[in-house]
Amino acid sequence: MLEMIPCDIILQFERQEMAAALADRAIGAIVGSAVADAAAQPLHWVYDLQKLQAILAQEPNPEFRSESANPFYRRLTGQQSCYGDQAYILLESLSECGGLYVDDLKQRTLKFFGPGSEYDTPINDPYRDRGGCENDCQIDGIAKLAPVVAFYAGKPDMLEKVDKAVRVTQNNDAFLEHFILNGPDPKALDAVLDQLSDKNRRLPQDMDNSVIGLPGAFQAALHGVLTARQYEQAIRDTMSCGGCTCSRGSFIGACLGAQIGLEGIPSTWKSKTLRYNSVLEHAKNITRHLK
Template identity: 35%
Template sequence: MSTILERKIAAICGAIIGDAAAMPMHWIYKQEKMDEVVDGKDEVEFRDPSANPFYILKTGKNSCYADQTYQVLLSLVSNKGLDIPALKQETVKMFGPGTEYDNPNRGTKDPPIEGRWLHKSLIDFLESYKSGSDEKGFDDKSADCYCRSIPVVVLYAGRPELLTKVREVVSMTQKTPLIIASALTAARILENLILNGRNPNILEDTIKTLQDPGRSDPDENDGKLAEYLQQVLDNKSTDHTAAANNFGKACYVPGNLQTALHSIVTYDNYATAIRATIKAGGCSASRSNLIGACIAVQCGLESIPETWWQRTERFLEVSKLARDLASISSKLR
């Protein structure tokens, strides 16, 4: 039986490694292209050379989704907690002018481009920050919301301020109400797994929480999220690729979240869950952050294949940061 500390470490490592595994096949939407790339193979992770139709990075690197997971993780560790002004400055340092994300190929060439692909929510944030605007969040419906939340859940799991902290981190770059509610629901799910371990009824339990009049941090969209989770349960026996087609392969929540949750409740093996969502196509990298976190928390760090660790470029750094964050969380007062 794993400890809460071990499960916190597993959440971070599971997310970052899962994303790296999916990145070379991220954003493949055409089924004929997916069939050609998969070619009947089971092991589709860490494909080399990349088959990513939008951006080309060295295999082992992370997408912009896990780069946000990593950047929030780094900020939480360096500041020993959530510091939004510091996080804003650090976001500019990682994604802004003069960084790898300041890619001259972006917007000037047809994809796939060489180098990093910067997400819309970050483009809007950087433009606002440069202008000195105090605008809070932007109209973006992508899955960045729950990827950014994962380290926050690890740090504040079991504490009354958790969902407030998640809301602060998400609303820094995204303000769409349903996006925030989706991130809060994903946070409730991951927190439950971190605190209690394996839970085959995690969606049923979360639905009950979302429908409880006395729940903590209620959101006006909790009822909608309960309905979305029930739809996942209703399709639990559906093949994962078919479920992704039903809920949505794209980056946009809630469909993206539903597809990720379908993998989480369908599979109890880390590699199998990630491979299934890669083969399902579309925005597999974002989904693999949440899938990787939730499956690793339930099955343990040992469930992540050793070769996957070795093929993830920043696995040593992330492993240390995950341990540092878990240690900080145990000292919060």
């Protein structure tokens, strides 16, 4: 006669399964963001709709396009955009420091983007002369946040850490955190809006009650997440809209990656992302505490 398995053993096993699923969603968010960014990079910042339509007519699946159509900068196919580079620097800092250390993040950011770097180009000189854009409230700050949200998801200081990470480059994301903690949820937006309207919300922002005030790219990214049926098609759809494809793609990729986990992200896309192995290694490192 088989002995009954003690309840405490069953509960321990269930907790381990839940923790593993949480870690997988966190890794999925980080990798999903990086892969989507790399996929969209060759069509980043294409605002000429006629040019874009001509490209899409020839290549309806434009991800990882071999020839960049970006009129502002050119990178190898499979490399990250400038947003993806910011996310990677943040991920690397979290991984090697064991958490968010703003001074370390500042130093890494300066080294990667500052004088003597590949970003030290004449096209950026006017912004450097003005000391940057400290009041910039565009989607840049959201596009890079998957690593820090994944690391601190479910912790009471998550929003504080997000705020500090954003202010390293912009002095001015509970939505992604919801998917990491809960997985797919058709009522995710309602849940997050309830949080934003909570009078006792931690770190309230002026824009909490003003959806209209959100950057247009973020509204489009939210639409992409809420209407997505599949990871690949969601990224293709946002690429077909032109403009800031990488910022939208990064956010959409993070939110969908958090829902489908690492294995749900297409292997062919992961293999084309040049930094994939490093991203995965760091992602696993910063999510060990979740297991």
